[in-house]
Amino acid sequence: MAERYSSFTEGGRLWLWQRITAAFLIVVLAFHFFLLHFVHHADEVTFGMSAGRMQQWSYYSLMILFLVTATFHGVNGVYNALINAGLTGVKRRVVQVVLGGASLLLLVQGVRTANAWAGIDLLPIL
Amino acid sequence: MSQSYDRGLIEDFGRWREFSAGMWAWIFHKFTGWVLIGYLFTHVAVLSTALTSASADPATVAANQDLYTQTIQALESLLVVRILEVGLLAVAVFHILNGTRLLLIDLGIGLESQDRSFYASLVLTGAIVVASVPTFLAGVSL
Numbered sequence: 001m002a003e004r005y006s007s008f009t010e011g012g013r014l015w016l017w018q019r020i021t022a023a024f025l026i027v028v029l030a031f032h033f034f035l036l037h038f039v040h041h042a043d044e045v046t047f048g049m050s051a052g053r054m055q056q057w058s059y060y061s062l063m064i065l066f067l068v069t070a071t072f073h074g075v076n077g078v079y080n081a082l083i084n085a086g087l088t089g090v091k092r093r094v095v096q097v098v099l100g101g102a103s104l105l106l107l108v109q110g111v112r113t114a115n116a117w118a119g120i121d122l123l124p125i126l
Numbered sequence: 127m128s129q130s131y132d133r134g135l136i137e138d139f140g141r142w143r144e145f146s147a148g149m150w151a152w153i154f155h156k157f158t159g160w161v162l163i164g165y166l167f168t169h170v171a172v173l174s175t176a177l178t179s180a181s182a183d184p185a186t187v188a189a190n191q192d193l194y195t196q197t198i199q200a201l202e203s204l205l206v207v208r209i210l211e212v213g214l215l216a217v218a219v220f221h222i223l224n225g226t227r228l229l230l231i232d233l234g235i236g237l238e239s240q241d242r243s244f245y246a247s248l249v250l251t252g253a254i255v256v257a258s259v260p261t262f263l264a265g266v267s268l
Contacts, residue, residue, distance in 0.1 A: 022228075022229060043199060044265075046190050046195045047187055050176065067170075071166070074166055075163065081159070102167075106167060
């Protein structure tokens with residue numbers, strides 16, 4: 001009889017998405033670190049250089065996808081760690097709302113920042 | 127048919143003496159995960175200084191006197207920040223290598239050699255971090 005070690009809900013999709021985003025992040029995080037510490041050096045960072053990179057649609061779209069996947073993977077990882085520690089009931093619901101709100105704030109601020117570099121004005125507030 | 131596995135309260139860190147390699151891998155993966163999500167929020171907050179720079183006078187930006195450039199370069203001039211970046215690299219590399227182990231184990235690969243792959247992850251993390259130290263500390267003075 002197989003023993004089940006996972007704390008993810010059986011039959012749920014969060015487990016699968018956590019693994020899919022992990023595979024993507026392994027590649028993009030390594031690329032991000034390599035580009036910004038080994039190709040370009042940390043003490044050479046300027047707004048102009050960052051803007052130049054972000055004005056390429058390929059780099060912009062990769063960074064937006066990076067932001068979304070990292071936010072999902074990180075926040076879902078935290079959520080799962082708390083479930084793992086025995087979080088249930090009302091506390092679980094509160095944590096869902098707080099983490100959902102924090103994710104939304106991070107995504108909005110991250111997109112606003114990327115847009116500032118890229119010179120994109122989607123909406124007056126973004 | 128699956129059944130739930132009663133692993134006991136592993137959040138009781140007093141059990142560290144009886145911890146196996148797999149348990150240490152679990153603890154380290156959780157710890158590095160918490161550090162990385164904390165860093166992600168901090169990172170976006172610091173990068174948000176680009177919002178101010180985007181509306182600054184183009185001459186200020188061209189002279190690298192804008193808020194974003196000044197903030198990043200001031201932070202990167204501090205030795206403690208560079209050391210923290212080496213720590214961040216260690217945390218990220220371990221999380222990536224251990225995460226790769228987990229992905230492979232989920233796919234049914236390497237379950238019987240998971241102890242050895244955990245130790246290999248630690249050694250490889252150490253080697254990559256040590257090799258990266260000169261690059262991460264370049265251009266900073268005491």
